[in-house]
Amino acid sequence: SGYKQFLPGTPQKVYHFTNYRRSIAEALAFDAARPSSLLYEMTATGGFKLVGAMYHAPQRASMEQLDERIPLGIARWHRHVNLCFPVRGDTARWRETKNGVPLFGPLGSIATEEDCDATGGRFVENLFGWMVHVNAFASDPKVVWGSEDGAHDHKAGH
Secondary structure, eight states: OOOEESSTTSOOSSEEEEOHHHHHHHTTOOOTTSOSEEEEEEOTTSOEEEEEEEEEEOTTOOHHHHHHHSOTTTOOOEEEEEEEEOOTTOGGGGGOEETTEESSSTTOSOOSHHHHHHTTOEEEEEEEEEEEEEOTTOSSHHHHTSSGGGTSOOOTTO
16 A cells, blocks of 8 residues: 555546655556556545556656656656645645636646745755656546546646
8 A cells, every 4th residue: 555645635537646655656657557546536436536647757857768668659648837726734725726726736737836935835946856646447438548528728838
């Protein structure tokens, strides 16, 4: 085990449970049998249903190195860059929106350090390096190496 929920208490389409020891080890060596994160959807009864896994690669990894881990021809490696987060401990701010769009996090509208500073946030240039999601139980083969049926929007550098 050793997996801990990322952003507990924050509603999400897909919940990430990360094993930080595995994530650190993954920077040095890739082992498909030991994913750094497990991906879950919330069930109607409030439980969690396993839908896939996520793997990391270091921020400095080249396209060739990513291709060696999981081929670029099938996988959608991505990074979360230029993000604004609430200051540590201020969990209520995760729910803040402007015109119905979240302000903070990967789906947030703030993408510059200047704008993040103006909202009293914490700017992160690159969160966790490279990552790829494997939606192992998806019925559509196109979604297996994709992004949870659109749950993650990887546009605008996020």
